[in-house]
Amino acid sequence: MNVLVAMPDGALREDFFPPSTKARLESIADVTWNESGEEWSRAELRDRIRGVDVCVTGWGCPQLDAAIVERADDLELLAHTGGSVATIASEAVYDAGIAVVSANDVMAEYVAEHVLGAILTHVRCLGELDAAMHRGRTDPDSYAVGSLHGSTIGLVGLGTIGRFLLEHLRSFDVAVRVYDPYIDDDALEDFPFVTRADLETALSSDIVSLHAARTPETIGMLDAEELARIPDGALFVNTARAELVVEDALLDELRSGRFSAILDVFHEEPLPDDHELRDLENAFLTPHVGGSQIRPPLTESVIDDIERYRDGEPLEHEIPRSAWTLMTR
Known part of the structure; x- marks a missing residue:
């Protein structure tokens, strides 16, 4: 051979x-x-x-x-x-x-692990609490420590990563809404906590995680109108591709402080040193390392x-x- x-x-x-x-x-x-x-x-x-x-x-x-x-x-x-x-x-x-x-499916498993870890880090305020401890502060009541349990989670696109993420989410009392026009009707039958939804419903969740592939059809699919559907105080996660989201629209939302974001992908990689995202406290950034x-x-x-x-x-x-x-x- x-x-x-x-x-x-x-x-x-x-x-x-x-x-x-x-x-x-x-x-x-x-x-x-x-x-x-x-x-x-x-x-x-x-x-x-x-x-x-x-x-x-x-x-x-x-x-x-x-x-x-x-x-x-x-x-x-x-x-x-x-x-x-x-x-x-x-x-x-x-x-x-x-x-x-x-x-692809092996990498997807690691990306799903990254997504779950980043979400838990956010909702449990682990980064903020660690930074506070290093500064000598020990007042946890000043941080909005939350829990993944009881959350609604919207997946925009499912794919292999999304399926692995659903397996991880079995351990939590969550309600997941999946928007993906390409999945079969029986694709979610093994996940009783998951329902199919339209895009508007998926975006109206406590946590929105993007898992669609980057294709000519999906580039720019989340513009200002769609991002406006994400609720105040929600968390937006993108470990898919940056081009699926209109960058200026996302920056406008993050500047307003309306919701937070976990981003592993960017329109320009590596992310420029002077990029505004680096200065936004409600943006949790990792350098495209979800599975790679x-x-x-x-x-x-x-x-x-x-x-x-x-x-x-x-x-x-x-x-x-x-x-x-x-x-x-």
């Missing part, structure tokens, strides 16, 4: 392929590594794809377009160490019958599927064409 790893040599690949993971892949296949230290262009990948059974990609790798697929005479599996394969796979890949797998910093397990899940491919077993992390069309681009 010939495996081509298109990710360039460097610190990022070392994060995804620590020595034990690299050795594991090399123990099950003949592996060719991109040792150039530079991201390959589509032309460079096309020159190297002939005779390859499995192509392993990561962030920054080129899309396998029709020209590459035409040259890929033996390619049967495209394995992506990241989440979304929207810009890695292509219609040509699926038309050629090449299976596509990614670490926990990297070796992502690669391990992809290698698991490479082994299943080798052994003729069903793939566990396969991304069908129907899911690919809805992924973040």
Whole structure:
């Protein structure tokens, strides 16, 4: 089995392929590594794809377009160490019958954990209490410590992350409203505390968490009119993509102090040092680390599927064409 790893040599690949993971892949296949230290262009990948059974990609790798697929005479599996394969796979890949797998569902589990942890940090005022203790203050009654129990939670978009989040929320006495026009009617039947809702209802919750994919249809879906539906004192969470929200509209709302926000994604990344968000006390900020910093397990899940491919077993992390069309681009 010939495996081509298109990710360039460097610190990022070392994060995804620590020595034990690299050795594991090399123990099950003949592996060719991109040792150039530079991201390959589509032309460079096309020159190297002939005779390859499995192509392993990561962030920054080129899309396998029709020209590459035409040259890929033996390619049967495209394995992506990241989440979304929207810009890695292509219609040509699926038309050629090449299976596509990614670490999307593994990464989603870590993002859901991040969302829950950030929400609990907010409602329990952990950041403020910690800062107060370091300043020598011990008066907890001056902080509005709350609880997740009894809250209404609106999920705008469900997806894999949202499903993992619902599993975490089973432990709390919450009522969840899901707005997602793409889910089947029976998608929520295992969650008795969850109901389908329209966008207005989902936004009118105590906590609103955004989980829609970034597609041409969803960019700017939350503008000033929609954000105005979020109640006073609510919490808005975005670990999806910043472009789903009109930035100026969100800044207006945060300046007013009407609600608070937890943001892991931004219109410009890394967030500029002088960006206004850094000065807003009601904005809890993290640098797009919801799932992306926990990297070796992502690669391990992809290698698991490479082994299943080798052994003729069903793939566990396969991304069908129907899911690919809805992924973040």
